[in-house]
Amino acid sequence: MPELPEVETVKRGLESKLRGRKVVxxxxxxxxxxxxxxxxQFAKELVGHKFREIVRRGKYLVFELDQGAALGAHLRMSGxxxxxxxxxxxxxxxxxxxxxxxxxxxxxxxxxxxxMRVFGRLWYVPSGTAPNDVxxxxxxxxxxxxxxxxxxxxxxxxxxxxxxPIKSVLLDQTLIAGIGNIYADESLHLAxxxxxxxANTLTMPELTKLVARVKEVLARAIEKRGSTLRNYTDSDxxxxxxxxxxxxxxxxxxxCRKCKHSIVRVKIAGRxxxxxxxxxxxxxxxxxxx
DNA sequence: ACTAGGTCCTGGTTGC
DNA sequence: TGCAACCAGGACCTAG
Numbered sequence: 001m002p003e004l005p006e007v008e009t010v011k012r013g014l015e016s017k018l019r020g021r022k023v024v025x026x027x028x029x030x031x032x033x034x035x036x037x038x039x040x041q042f043a044k045e046l047v048g049h050k051f052r053e054i055v056r057r058g059k060y061l062v063f064e065l066d067q068g069a070a071l072g073a074h075l076r077m078s079g080x081x082x083x084x085x086x087x088x089x090x091x092x093x094x095x096x097x098x099x100x101x102x103x104x105x106x107x108x109x110x111x112x113x114x115x116m117r118v119f120g121r122l123w124y125v126p127s128g129t130a131p132n133d134v135x136x137x138x139x140x141x142x143x144x145x146x147x148x149x150x151x152x153x154x155x156x157x158x159x160x161x162x163x164x165p166i167k168s169v170l171l172d173q174t175l176i177a178g179i180g181n182i183y184a185d186e187s188l189h190l191a192x193x194x195x196x197x198x199a200n201t202l203t204m205p206e207l208t209k210l211v212a213r214v215k216e217v218l219a220r221a222i223e224k225r226g227s228t229l230r231n232y233t234d235s236d237x238x239x240x241x242x243x244x245x246x247x248x249x250x251x252x253x254x255x256c257r258k259c260k261h262s263i264v265r266v267k268i269a270g271r272x273x274x275x276x277x278x279x280x281x282x283x284x285x286x287x288x289x290x
Numbered sequence: 291a292c293t294a295g296g297t298c299c300t301g302g303t304t305g306c
Numbered sequence: 307t308g309c310a311a312c313c314a315g316g317a318c319c320t321a322g
Binding site for chain 1: 318
Binding site: 115116119163269270 | 291292293294295296298299300301
């Protein structure tokens with residue numbers, strides 16, 4: 001499931017393949033995959049545009065096009081964006097029945113949006129229109145966690161009146177853009193904070209540690225080209241490597257890498273949360289007076 | 291203003 | 307063995 005590091009990896013892989021390329025034909029195979037405008041307009045308007053820069057915001061990608069237009073994309077759970085040479089589907093393990101949008105390029109390659117679960121979206125942003133006005137959710141995003149804006153003070157202000165579990169707050173894209181279930185669990189583990197802790201009870205030292213760990217985990221995952229859990233691959237169809245470094249995610253019943261205690265999985269706000277009860281005690285361990 | 295929970299969607303896994 | 311029920315989760319929506 002692509003989160004910030006996976007989306008960043010996809011962006012880096014696509015840049016050199018798309019820059020300067022022109023769209024010569026568009027086929028929408030699944031209408032649900034187009035968020036704006038109509039399917040007919042999407043296919044018609046996109047043709048003839050050239051790709052320029054790619055910008056990532058949280059888990060969104062914005063492909064800047066010529067004439068001030070843009071193409072927005074969100075991969076959600078199972079989306080992939082791939083540039084393939086003719087006949088390259090097999091190598092990248094593309095399943096034809098999951099291809100939702102197919103864009104032919106002027107160099108003979110094809111730019112595919114594959115999305116088994118159809119949660120992902122593409123948006124065409126006409127020239128003279130701001131991406132924020134067309135791409136749903138984009139305008140409401142919070143800070144980039146790898147930017148200087150994401151500080152312990154920012155986090156403290158953001159969760160001052162939040163009584164819900166810290167895990168849920170980390171997943172709130174309007175506060176921090178790009179953290180998903182995997183990296184939320186990993187960051188909390190490395191910071192030694194229990195995912196169920198009411199957000200507004202975290203101390204400044206804990207917030208400082210958490211911010212540092214979030215940045216570390218995301219940066220490390222980008223270095224490793226993301227995590228491959230279920231169906232994520234990069235734009236070449238290649239798996240990422242971060243999952244083998246995971247401390248808690250997907251490791252229920254296995255031993256904690258720090259203390260050997262068994263990793264536990266619980267439900268928080270309908271999502272599974274993985275943690276080590278010993279390294280991440282339910283109450284702040286200052287109570288024990290040690 | 292806030293939070294909890296349902297919804298979308300499909301394929302893989304589980305359980306009877 | 308076969309098949310139905312359940313599970314995964316990002317963002318959005320509704321209800322309370």
